[in-house]
Amino acid sequence: MSDFFKLDRNIQLRIVMMFITIAIGSSVGPNMTIYYVDYFGPFVTGILLVAVQVAGFIAGLYGGHLADTWGRKRVMIGGIAVMTVGYILAAAMNSPLYINPYLTFFGFLMATLGISFASPAEEAMMIDVSTLQNRKFIYAMIYWVINLAVMIGAALGGWFFKTARFELLLGTALGALLSLVIVVIWITETFPASKRTVHGQSVWSVVKSYREVFADKRYLKFMIAAVGATVIFSSPDYYLAAHLGQSFHNTTLFGVTIFGQRMLSVITVTNTLMIVLLMGTMTKLFQKWSNMKATAVGTAMQGAGFALSFLLNDFWPLFLVAIFLTLGEMIVTPAQQSLRAEMMNQQKIGTYSGFSAAMRPVGFIISSAIVSVSAFIGNIGAAMILLIATGISIWFTYLSVVMLREKRTV
Incomplete structure (x- = not known):
């Protein structure tokens, strides 16, 4: 504190x-x-x-x-x-x-x-x-x-x-x-007038402003990685919820019947409690890791954990996987957000932040699409799609970090 x-x-x-x-x-x-x-x-x-x-x-x-x-x-x-x-x-x-x-x-x-x-x-x-x-x-x-x-x-x-x-x-x-x-x-102003852009307030000015973001290849690569990350962390709201609702094997724990919807709540509560209780400790444990290493390891753990949960139907295996993927989430989140801040053009942070927020619905759309196509590809296919999204997120993060390092050496 x-x-x-x-x-x-x-x-x-x-x-x-x-x-x-x-x-x-x-x-x-x-x-x-x-x-x-x-x-x-x-x-x-x-x-x-x-x-x-x-x-x-x-x-x-x-x-x-x-x-x-x-x-x-x-x-x-x-x-x-x-x-x-x-x-x-x-x-x-x-x-x-x-x-x-x-x-x-x-x-x-x-x-x-x-x-x-x-x-x-x-x-x-x-x-x-x-x-x-x-x-x-x-x-x-x-x-x-x-x-x-x-x-x-x-x-x-x-x-x-x-x-x-x-x-x-x-x-x-x-x-x-x-x-x-x-x-x-x-709250005090942190962006002095001398640094502000001269773009106007019209819709066309907004379009021109974001056109400059599209020209930033490094940031676009990082946004592709961010879409993949969104697909991963939104899994509980989409395919995992559908999978547990349809396929979970009901069990009784301490006299309480656990069915699919309740299992999803157990996973969510486990995730939240771990973060509230352990986030400070995890941050100190991994503070010496580079942002790239933490992002890659955390994303891999979280993506693999959710992919595995798509294939499981029983309480204890799902509970253990929830612990594993939450550990990955605590590793990746501060590193990934720190990287995003570093990737932005420091003169247009507001515009870049707006673009970043606008990309999240793309990940949500892909997550919802997994639910639809799962009728044809099943649990294994859904897990494979999530692993592909995980790989894409790690790979494009790496490509953007390489470009960032090249800029530092120029």
């Missing part, structure tokens, strides 16, 4: 804000799908959720561009203000006196737009005030905070969403308002 207090104040405040934002998002976000299905039906809900993702994607790209044009703080204030208004609207529309699911959806759409818009500026600010020496520690701490926040938020949502929805949403709105106050009063 002493290392935390040595960090730049903006980083300390950003980590606090991240905890608040993710905790409140995790407390209501997953449960809103059930809420929408109850009011709109599954078909309309599916369309609405896709629309939210597309809107968030566009907001992230635009926010990334403006983070290099306006500066970090102004974009963060704008995005978090929109998020706060959205959560306030959602809470107001679910009071004991009045419920309006349509305006509730609009409120959560606003919140998603605000979060997506501010996210590239927040990441850019972290990179502005960190160094190559402390970046791995910072990202390890952020990852620990994220998992702790998700665990607390999910527990609050599971316990209170059905019985005390208004109070939970009101708490969410207050948490968002607290984040806004932190940004307005205490």
